[in-house]
């Protein structure tokens with residue numbers, strides 16, 4: 001065995017027509033000191049992969065192997081790879097890894113602003129690494145874990161349970177932290193895709209008194225209920241003013257304490273501000289790519305409300321680490337274990353992308369076979 005089968009995204013779509021992904025064989029790497037080869041068990045297809053297919057992200061070195069969050073087994077290690085407690089990993093260990101590589105912990109953003117997710121040196125597996133960098137995405141039989149990649153033990157957490165959340169886990173954990181969800185808060189989650197569903201779960205676990213969700217379609221909203229949402233509303237069947245009335249009816253006329261936007265639709269940001277109570281908090285985590293402008297009234301929607309609106313970009317090691325620690329608890333495992341998984345092989349990734357783009361899947365996984 002000297003090659004790995006991979007699904008390659010050759011380039012962004014042209015004139016709205018996506019270029020299909022193709023199967024290729026790429027050579028296995030010569031391992032550098034303190035690096036490893038991961039045999040992929042599961043990867044995933046998320047909204048970011050649809051943006052990549054459609055050429056909506058900047059700085060992407062096509063052709064790439066998508067799949068930024070994955071689980072697998074350490075097949076070969078050269079030198080030593082440690083966990084954060086200083087314990088070495090062994091060949092055969094089942095792990096995931098922080099998809100962000102080369103955060104420098106030396107620049108102004110890392111050291112002064114303490115905003116390492118804005119470090120200009122960071123590279124992300126499956127997004128800003130391409131095949132020129134080697135086996136750097138999860139839609140593949142193997143991933144090359146370069147020196148400095150942070151591996152994380154799954155302990156007893158089943159691979160499927162972890163990947164039921166997948167990349168939405170660190171994103172959602174970061175978002176509820178940014179929202180400072182407090183005991184007994186009423187939290188409104190906009191969007192019922194994977195990030196929205198995980199945000200519901202983490203809001204509950206953080207002590208929210210009630211969680212509401214506005215999203216679509218109905219099947220995803222059923223999952224929102226299973227994740228702990230007390231009530232849900234399908235936005236496709238209600239006008240914006242109906243939705244505000246619905247939120248006010250659930251909050252004694254005040255609006256929600258915290259609203260977390262996980263939709264990708266610019267107008268949802270303004271709506272999030274309007275659904276939130278005076279002096280409440282809004283977190284914007286769904287605007288990962290440029291879908292255009294939106295407008296709001298600075299007096300009514302922001303200043304007079306004494307509102308706190310926060311962006312939330314990327315994730316760091318702590319979000320991955322604590323997401324797994326949470327999944328080790330039975331109450332968290334019970335939430336994510338109910339999500340419906342759909343599996344696709346490497347030859348089916350185009351179909352998987354189409355399904356994810358349509359919003360019909362709850363969670364799409366990639367199994368690295370043909």
Ligand SMILES: [Zn+2]
Pocket residue numbers: 103104105106107108109110111116119120121
């Ligand atoms: Zn930095």
Ligand SMILES: [Zn+2]
Pocket residue numbers: 046047048049068069167168
């Ligand atoms: Zn993702």
